[in-house]
Amino acid sequence: MSRDNSIVAEGLVREFRKGPRAVDGIDLRVEPGEIYGFLGPNGAGKSTTVHMLTTLLPPTAGTARVAGFDVVREGPKVRASIGAALQEAALDALLTGRDHLRLQTMLQGLRREERAPRTAELLERVGLTEAADRKVGGYSGGMKRRLDLALALVHRPRVLFLDEPTTGLDPQSRTALWDEVARLSRDDGVTVFLTTQYLEEADVLADRVGIIDHGRIVAEGTPTALKAEIGRPSVHAIPYDDGDRPRIEALLRRFGEPLSDGELAVRLREGIGLADVVRGVDAEGVVLDDIELRAPTLDDVFLAKTGRTLEGAAEADGG
8 A cells, every 4th residue: 555645634624612713724735755834823723733633633624634544534543644743742751761762662562672673763863862861851852852753753654743843942952853854854755744933944944834824824835936926125224323213214115115013124126226225325314223135034925924923923922
């Protein structure tokens, strides 16, 4: 039988009692071996989508198939085919890293002779060999996330769900986890569904990105294609004298469309360059502390599609 590593959702809906639709009729297709970045602020519906695709929540409406199996009618087969490292790692502080992996190999039904070699292999893969026999209570946040990833890989899943796997990690730990996720897709052909609030994470890792806002997918494509849709660069200015902000704001509006409240920045109109803005600033006699031309980023894509920045939305929104 062929290995179907895809994720397909059609019209997927999840309503909670006395609340809005957390997921409001989304369509998804993630190809085998692809890393799909699911991008959005807290409360946008990312985790609810993951919970439905991993059979932890039943959909209110719509259908989804993961690894070729229906998430409602064939839940056990879905669970046997996937690995999941969700936001809260279920780790026992009194057990060692090796203890966790040994237990997981038993729970996943690995043969006795496979358990120790698979445990050692995964500890090495996630860089925890030296810490393997230390209690998890003494692990750093990055070590816990890497152990959680190893636990999700014990049974060699065809599809891997990672729900904000690097939230709160230092840059070094984040990069190490990125490297392992990329290797899983590249070398093992694992399909990865990655939810994240980090634009850089989606840009570095994802083959394609879906942007979700208020339960709906508002944009989808490769990071390069999405940035090309925005197309034009932006100019960002910092005043030398804060009292000049209204003048600078009015000046910048002559050259493009304002990006967001509180920031002196515009998306330049076609045919306008940084030199045009600098000449305008000089002509007005305005002194700037700094002025910068920026190429489009996924943050710009998010802003263009939703009308707000991802970081601001994440701070303002509930979980």
